[in-house]
Structure formats: structure tokens, C-alpha cells
Amino acid sequence: MSPRRALALAFAVGALGLGLRRAVPVVPVDESYRDVVRYYRALERP
Secondary structure, three states: OOOOHHHHHHHHHHHHHOOOHHHHHOOOOHHHHHHHHHHHHHHHHO
């Protein structure tokens, strides 16, 4: 693969990643999920 083609592919992958990041909404973590995480963290502590 030529360096020019590799660079073009890298830019295409980066643009796709940015596009997906902008298109897919990020849902904030709700309180019930935080409760589950706290529970499992409490189990890890001796």
C-alpha cells in the first residue's frame, strides 16, 4: 500500500469516526446504573 493511499484511508476512518460520534447520541448514566456500580464496587472491597 502506498503512503498516499494509507493516508487517505486514515483520513477516511477518522472522518467516519467523527461522523458516527456526532450522529449517535450519548445517553447520560442514570441513577439506577450508578447504584449497580456502587454495589459491585462494595463487593470488591474486603
